[in-house]
Amino acid sequence: MTTHISLFPPKELYYMEHTPKGVSIKTTMIPKRQRRKVIYDNMHLMEGMTFTATHSFPQMLPYNDSTDFELVSFSDRKKHTGKNEALIFFLDDYRFRNQLWCDLERTTFSISHYDYFFTPDFSLWRDLPTEYYNQQNTFRTRFVGLFWQLRGFKAIPTFSFGGLQSFSYCLEGLPSNSVIAVCGLSNRKDAQAYNIWCYALRRLEAEKHPTLILVYGPEIEIPDLHTPVKFLKDFISKRFRHG
Template identity: 25%
Template sequence: MTLSPQSMRAGWRDVFHARLLSGAQYASSHELPWVEPSTMVPKRLIPYSQAKHTDDFNQWVCFYEDDHKFIADVWRNPSRALQIVRRFEGAISPDFSMYRDMPLILQEYAVFMNRATEYYWQKNGVQVIPNVRWGDQRTHEIACAGIPRCSTIAIGSYGALRDRSNRQYLLAGVSYVAKTLQPEKVIVYGGTPPAMVESFTSVGAQIVRIATAAENAHKKAA
């Protein structure tokens, strides 16, 4: 399924960002765009809010920070975000928040925004690693939709391990993602508890842990 030429007619005001998906093929009943597999492994990450103010482009952009620091560019002004991320070696796709007390449709919409942005960046020449994010168990399937199996994915665990309930939801999703996507490599931003390691290594995945911004700031201060 692709967007029709009629829907892309001249002069049409694209308030729903349909042009981001021009030429896309869709996965699952939710019709999320398929994205290209990645085998890349970043050596360094920089949050988007800092990426806008640096000339050190020998690193990857990530979005493991509060949504308000990137959503105005990434979703409301996508061409601006594209111009920023394409300067760098690559990007991990946006980590839009998915709170479990959100209505399900909003949790699903967060996944859609992630996948649509990733497809748009890849189409414009950016190296992108899919960030896999889920809320409660109802979002496990959609969180994996459109992501190729046996490739590199990224997961943000930072801030999700302190609370027992959050940890349980995180690890339940990890188990599903590992079995469904069987990734070759998993970039983890945050802690890697033993249950997470076991889930991924049991399917042959290599875990690559990247230091968080807080850890880097602490090291710099020390």
């Protein structure tokens, strides 16, 4: 078995293999009648991906690079250079869902100058009558993250969860022994939200053994957690501090 060795880093190959609008050159060569079937729900972007056995979520790769960067919200992406900056998606889904999932190739190309990405934080809800939508959003979060990683971008996996029933799948597709990010903006709503949030981080620690947990939000005590935690100042707190 021979191993293919590329002469170019993955990110350089990404630029070489895509049009100025971010569309894969391979895709443009497919006849238009067939193209609709091939690109449905981003199926044409699965090349090189591996999937988990239980729910067939894309299996992300570990991230253990720098965490010393400035944060930029996706909503403010056009105002920054991207140099030593990480693009984050801890926002209401409507602010990024269509651009990232429905137009992933074009959007990726437009933000490719950023040095770091957090994977999109598609929402998982508590107390839904079905877990279908939460599972779909978990799939999409892993898919976008792995798509970026395979193309040479520094993508940090994010962990989201819904109610207790979501723990049968919400950790699936996250890498082990990796930096993992989680949003900490909702853990102060009430005692139940705080308890579930702490439980989620302990489950993350037990199952994925993260090297570092990045929490986007104010510092808060997390009982019985042994993994190093780095709190990232959220934009809401910054506005209040300078207001």
